[in-house]
Amino acid sequence: MSEHDTNLYGTIHGGVVMKLIDDAAAAAAGRHADGPAVTVSVDRMSFLAPVRAGDLLSAHAELRRAGRTSMTVAVRVTAERWNASGPTAEVANAGLTFVAVDAGGRPRPVPPLTVPEEPADRG
Incomplete structure (x- = not known):
């Protein structure tokens, strides 16, 4: 984060963090959907x-x-400081809903979510 992203208090604008969250969530949804997915709602957003x-x-x-x-x-x-090694701190978390869309912007089916097998479950 740079000083260009700061507010009057010298901390990063919440909207900048929200954009990072939306970008990461969109990548995960788009990968699962194997194509475009759009944000439908931000169901939960916490700045910690x-x-x-x-x-x-x-x-x-x-x-x-x-x-x-x-x-x-x-x-x-x-987050972690750029100039110090040490533990990271959770600064925000969120839950978002996406819908996969086709070329015309209409909702399209997504594959089911599969849960990886636990090693103990394998025969």
Whole structure:
């Protein structure tokens, strides 16, 4: 994050973090749908700690549910200082819903969500 992304308090605008979350969630949904997926709703958004200029942010997006055309994605954002090694801190998390769309912008089916087998479940 750079000083161009800061607000009057010297912390990063929430909207900048929200864009990062939406981008990460869209990538996860689009990969699962094997094509375009659009944001339908932000179901939950929590800012847990301030982000400062110089922080390195990471977003981890994970598909939680796949319906007929829609997908629910959870995103976790962590921050670490650019100039110090040490633990990362969770600064935001969110839940979003996406719908896969065809070339005409109409909803299209998505594959079901498959859960990987646990090693103990394998015969």
